[in-house]
Each structure stands twice: as structure tokens, then as C-alpha cells.
Amino acid sequence: MKALLDAAPRFLFFTGKGGVGKTSMACATAVALADAGRRVLLISTDPASNLDEVLETPLGQSPKPVIGVAGLDAMNIDPEEAARAYRERIVAPYRGILPDAAVMSIEEQLSGACTVEIASFNEFTRIIGHDEPIAAYDNVILDTAPTGHTLRLLSLPAAWNDFIASNKTGSSCLGPLAGLKDQRLIYEKAVGTLNNPSLTLLVLVTRAETSALKEAARASAELAGLGIRNQHLIVNGVFKAVDPDDAVAAAFEQRGRSALDRIPEILAALPRTTLPFHPNGFLGTQALRRVFDIRAEPYPDQEGCATVSLPFIEDFNALADRLAATGCGVIMTMGKGGVGKTTLAAAIAVELARRGFSTHLSTTDPAAHVSAAIGESFPNLHVSRIDPAAETRAHIERVMATTGSQLDEEGRTLLAEELRSPCTEEVAVFQAFARMVAEGEDRFVVLDTAPTGHTLLLLDATEAYHREVLRSSSALPEAVRELLPRLRDHQYTKVLLVTLPEATPVHEAAQLQDDLRRAGIEPYAWVINQSFAAAAPSDPMLKVRADLEVRYIAEVTRELAEYAVIVPWMGGEHSGQAELQRFVHPQPFK
Numbered sequence: 171m172k173a174l175l176d177a178a179p180r181f182l183f184f185t186g187k188g189g190v191g192k193t194s195m196a197c198a199t200a201v202a203l204a205d206a207g208r209r210v211l212l213i214s215t216d217p218a219s220n221l222d223e224v225l226e227t228p229l230g231q232s233p234k235p236v237i238g239v240a241g242l243d244a245m246n247i248d249p250e251e252a253a254r255a256y257r258e259r260i261v262a263p264y265r266g267i268l269p270d271a272a273v274m275s276i277e278e279q280l281s282g283a284c285t286v287e288i289a290s291f292n293e294f295t296r297i298i299g300h301d302e303p304i305a306a307y308d309n310v311i312l313d314t315a316p317t318g319h320t321l322r323l324l325s326l327p328a329a330w331n332d333f334i335a336s337n338k339t340g341s342s343c344l345g346p347l348a349g350l351k352d353q354r355l356i357y358e359k360a361v362g363t364l365n366n367p368s369l370t371l372l373v374l375v376t377r378a379e380t381s382a383l384k385e386a387a388r389a390s391a392e393l394a395g396l397g398i399r400n401q402h403l404i405v406n407g408v409f410k411a412v413d414p415d416d417a418v419a420a421a422f423e424q425r426g427r428s429a430l431d432r433i434p435e436i437l438a439a440l441p442r443t444t445l446p447f448h449p450n451g452f453l454g455t456q457a458l459r460r461v462f463d464i465r466a467e468p469y470p471d472q473e474g475c476a477t478v479s480l481p482f483i484e485d486f487n488a489l490a491d492r493l494a495a496t497g498c499g500v501i502m503t504m505g506k507g508g509v510g511k512t513t514l515a516a517a518i519a520v521e522l523a524r525r526g527f528s529t530h531l532s533t534t535d536p537a538a539h540v541s542a543a544i545g546e547s548f549p550n551l552h553v554s555r556i557d558p559a560a561e562t563r564a565h566i567e568r569v570m571a572t573t574g575s576q577l578d579e580e581g582r583t584l585l586a587e588e589l590r591s592p593c594t595e596e597v598a599v600f601q602a603f604a605r606m607v608a609e610g611e612d613r614f615v616v617l618d619t620a621p622t623g624h625t626l627l628l629l630d631a632t633e634a635y636h637r638e639v640l641r642s643s644s645a646l647p648e649a650v651r652e653l654l655p656r657l658r659d660h661q662y663t664k665v666l667l668v669t670l671p672e673a674t675p676v677h678e679a680a681q682l683q684d685d686l687r688r689a690g691i692e693p694y695a696w697v698i699n700q701s702f703a704a705a706a707p708s709d710p711m712l713k714v715r716a717d718l719e720v721r722y723i724a725e726v727t728r729e730l731a732e733y734a735v736i737v738p739w740m741g742g743e744h745s746g747q748a749e750l751q752r753f754v755h756p757q758p759f760k
Contacts, residue, residue, distance in 0.1 A: 173441065174441075178309060179370060179400075180308070180369050186386055188508035191407060192313065194224060194452040195375050195404055197225055198459075199311060200236075200244070201459060204239050205239070209306060211245070212243070212245075212313065213245050214244075214245075214246045215314050216313060219248075220674045223674055224454075224674070226453070230248075231247070238456075243307075249290045256289035295360040364397065372400065377405065378408050378427070378429045403443070404442075405430070405444045407445065408426055409426055411709055413709040416709040418707040419711075419712055449714040451672065480703055481727055481728075483723070483734055484735045485736065486736075486753045487754045492695075499663065500615045501518060502663065503668050504667055504668065505668035505669055505675065508675075509668045509670050511668045512540055518616050523550035524751070526550060527550060528612075529616060530551075530606070531554070533619070534556050534599065546746075548747055556603060558595050566589045570586065601650060608653075610663070657691050658690045664694035667679045669697070669699065670700055671719035695731070702719060705739045705740070738756065
């Protein structure tokens with residue numbers, strides 16, 4: 171890590187698949203640079219930010235000093251708060267000038283998820299594209315969202331420059347276009363900063379797991395294609411067994427070794443930092459300092475960890491029995507990125523199909539992996555993906571063929587330009603999601619949803635569309651009109667909150683549960699995934715981790731969940747139907 175610190179330019183972006191320790195690495199780097207005497211600003215652009223918890227400091231929309239670290243300030247870009255401010259900035263000049271009905275119409279147009287995206291984008295570009303907000307800092311570190319969101323966020327400057335430059339209508343789904351044109355120079359400067367290797371370093375964080383390495387490789391290639399070629403790889407949490415006779419520990423070590431032996435070429439060519447497995451994680455600034463302290467032991471004294479006692483909790487097979495008993499409906503897996511939503515969705519779908527039910531497995535995740543998880547075809551099981559690009563093309567064709575056919579040439583030109591807005595993708599994906607949910611009337615539909623932030627944006631779009639439907643119900647398909655009632659019907663839709671037995675995934679799942687309940691959606695069950703405590707290891711490092719897990723398992727079962735099940739750590743990459751069936755029919759380690 172010393173090489174990374176010594177070569178750190180002014181801007182560092184941390185990205186990677188959810189759950190790989192991206193936030194921890196960003197925080198540890200920020201603490202180390204501040205300890206070295208630099209003035210550092212750490213920012214999260216993740217809709218599901220957990221900077222507050224990792225730094226043990228309450229944060230807001232403006233920089234605040236981090237407790238216990240001189241020279242380090244941190245802040246969150248809250249997408250919802252940014253959207254509220256953006257809406258008010260657009261609407262305020264028209265209050266008292268336009269009729270109230272016209273003002274309400276503008277507010278309605280700005281109520282969807284695209285406004286949240288653009289508001290966050292404005293804050294992002296304000297920071298890296300304008301000197302004044304960051305003039306006091308030597309380094310600016312951005313803890314970005316999971317990879318799919320990051321790629322979209324970082325591609326927006328170029329996309330919106332093109333949109334602004336070519337749009338001639340004077341208005342868009344984002345409100346008056348003149349307000350955006352005023353920002354064009356800042357957007358262009360942001361693009362230049364991202365592409366300048368002397369100013370910006372992209373830090374790709376991964377774990378020694380095949381899926382995480384593939385995701386990092388994809389991000390590396392796509393970001394390099396956007397001009398961000400100064401990159402560094404961190405492989406976090408590489409495990410080495412202390413007790414070679416422990417089958418769990420041996421399998422954990424072997425999985426990491428095998429994944430690194432097959433590291434993608436694009437990652438193998440990058441400068442690399444490898445960090446050992448730390449069973450206690452990195453909550454708090456003192457723990458974060460251990461990342462850079464090569465003298466520190468990777469695990470503490472083992473006293474008190476001889477026996478791990480778990481509260482009684484049902485296994486995944488019991489959940490499968492409950493789900494199968496309904497005969498049809500929608501099952502959605504939700505939770506923080508990296509907790510295993512895709513794998514569990516695939517395991518549920520395979521088991522339901524194995525029991526003879528017609529089952530459709532699909533995903534709304536931009537970084538979808540369900541096909542890879544399933545492998546070969548399986549009787550009674552159909553696998554698909556909601557492809558944003560394909561759905562957008564189809565949506566534009568439908569609108570031009572219907573609404574566009576009723577317009578003159580000038581009107582069609584205006585409509586075509588409006589449909590080039592990035593907001594069109596949100597509409598297209600939303601309608602595809604609604605059609606997928608409608609299939610649950612006569613079969614099982616298992617939906618692997620995106621990481622928490624994206625999922626909440628999707629549900630927010632659902633609520634916005636439902637308000638619009640109440641005003642113009644005849645203009646939209648039945649699947650769209652019925653979406654929210656179906657999501658709120660706990661007999662029809664069963665939401666599974668997936669978590670790991672760790673602080674951040676549990677607390678983010680709890681926040682998601684609160685948000686779902688405010689939307690009138692009650693979670694059906696919690697799934698505590700990949701638990702070392704449930705696997706009963708004898709390796710001392712894994713026993714420390716298992717002992718730490720117990721408090722979070724108890725928090726879920728006693729305080730948060732009406733019903734919960736637990737899945738032990740099982741090793742392997744969980745691809746292919748034989749591996750997936752181990753979730754329901756577990757086999758001992760050999």
C-alpha cells in the first residue's frame with residue numbers, strides 16, 4: 171500500500187463489485203494520507219453510503235471533520251437531498267409567475283429517478299469540475315457506488331455534453347435546458363480531470379473470487395474506454411489458513427488461490443496491492459490504520475473464541491418449502507451489493523424448477539450474472555435479463571410508432587430529440603420490470619434486483635409512475651397500473667432481504683426494510699448468507715470471524731426480522747446447478 175500512497179495524485183476513485191471492501195479501502199487510504207500530513211476530502215457518491223459507520227462520524231452533505239483524524243474531512247452526496255435541492259432550483263423561479271397547475275406539472279416531471287441521477291451528477295461534477303469547493307484539499311477521494319452505477323455515473327459527463335450540445339428544443343425531462351447549458355464548462359472540465367493520469371487514479375478493489383475479479387476486469391476495460399487509464403488494483407482479504415486440518419479454512423484458502431491463478435489479463439497487467447484477510451473488519455479509524463501497518467497481526471488473541479454458540483435459526487431448505495407452498499408469485503432478492511443476491515435468486519429458481527414449477531429467473535441489475543450462475547439449461551426454468559439498452563430501443567420504437575404517428579414532421583423531430591434523453595432508459599426499464607412482475611399470476615418469477623441504492627431508485631420510480639397513473643390510467647398498460655398493488659400484496663410478492671452477518675450489510679438491510687415499509691411493502695424473510703459461524707470452523711482466524719458474526723445474527727433474529735434463515739459458508743464459486751442445489755441440500759466439506 172505504500173506504493174499506492176506515494177503515487178497518489180490529487181483525485182482517487184475507488185470502485186469495484188459490492189461487498190469487496192471498497193469503502194474500507196477508500197477510508198483507510200484517506201486516513202493514511204491525512205496521517206502523512208495532507209489535507210484530505212473523502213466523499214461518497216454511493217446512494218447506499220456507509221461512510222458514517224466505517225468512520226464512526228456523523229456526516230452530511232457538506233464536509234465535516236472525521237473524529238480522531240487531523241486533516242481529514244468527509245461527506246456524503248445524498249441523492250434524495252440533492253434531488254430535492256435540484257427540483258427547487260428549477261421550480262422556484264416560476265412560483266408566482268406561472269399558474270399553480272403549471273408549477274405542479276413541472277414538479278411532477280421532476281419526481282422520477284432520473285432527476286435523482288442528474289442531481290447527484292451535478293454534485294459530482296461540481297466537486298471535480300470546479301476549483302472552489304476543493305481548493306483547501308491536497309487529495310480528494312471518492313468512494314463510488316457499485317460498479318454498474320459507477321460506470322453510468324462516470325459516463326454521464328460525455329453523454330450529457332452530447333445531449334446539451336445537440337438539443338435544440340430548449341426543454342427536456344430535466345426541466346429548462348438553459349440551466350444545464352450554464353454548467354457545460356464545468357462538465358467539460360470534469361471529463362478532462364477524469365482522463366488526466368497526472369490528476370486521477372482509479373483504484374479497483376476486488377477479492378480473490380472469480381466473480382469479483384471478472385467484475386473488476388469489466389470495470390477496468392470500460393473505464394479505460396472512457397479515457398480513465400491510470401489504474402491500480404487492490405486484492406482485499408486474501409486468506410491463508412492457520413489450521414490446515416480445518417476443511418472450511420482449507421476450502422476458503424483454495425478458492426482464493428484458484429481465483430488469483432486465473433486472474434484476467436487486463437488486471438494482471440495493473441500495479442497491484444494484496445491485503446490479508448482481517449476477521450474483525452475495519453470499523454473505526456484505529457482499525458482502518460491497521461490496513462497500512464505491516465507490523466500488525468492480521469488477527470487478535472483467540473481467547474474467548476473457543477466456542478461459537480448460535481441462536482436457533484432455520485436453514486435455507488425451510489425457506490424453499492415455504493416459497494414452494496404458494497405455487498406461484500414473485501420472489502425478489504434485495505440487499506447490499508456483494509451479499510449473494512444473484513446466487514440465492516438462482517438457487518431458489520433452480521429448486522422451484524426442480525420441484526416441477528414453471529419458473530422465470532431474471533434480473534434488473536445492470537451488472538447481471540444470473541445466466542453465469544445457472545450454467546446449462548434446466549427443465550421448467552427460463553432465464554432472462556432486463557437489458558437496459560435493448561429495452562430503451564424497443565421503448566423508443568413503440569413511442570415513435572404510436573404517439574409519433576399522430577404528429578407532424580416537426581413534432582416527430584421534437585419527440586425524437588426528447589427520447590434521446592438518458593431519462594428514457596429509466597422509463598423503459600421500469601416498464602419491463604412491471605411486465606416481469608405481472609408474469610407471477612400463473613408461475614414463479616424470481617427477480618435478482620440491483621444493489622440497494624439502485625433498487626430504491628427503481629422503487630421510487632414505481633411510486634412516481636403510480637402517481638401519474640392515478641391521473642391518466644388509460645394511457646398505460648395494465649402491468650404498469652397494477653405494479654404497486656402487486657408489490658404491496660405480500661401473498662403475491664415475497665421480498666427476501668439478503669445480508670451477510672456483518673455490521674454494514676445488516677444495517678443497510680435494516681434501512682432498506684424501513685424504506686420498503688414506508689412504500690407499503692413488507693419484507694417476507696431475511697436470509698443471513700455465507701456465515702462462518704454456521705459452518706463451525708476450527709481455524710483460529712475463522713473462529714474470530716464466527717464469534718464476531720454472532721452479535722449480528724442475534725440482531726437480525728431478535729430485533730429486525732419476523733422470519734429469518736441462515737446459509738453457512740460453503741466454498742466454491744456457486745455456479746452451475748449442482749453447486750446451487752447445495753444451498754437447499756447442503757453437503758459436508760471433503
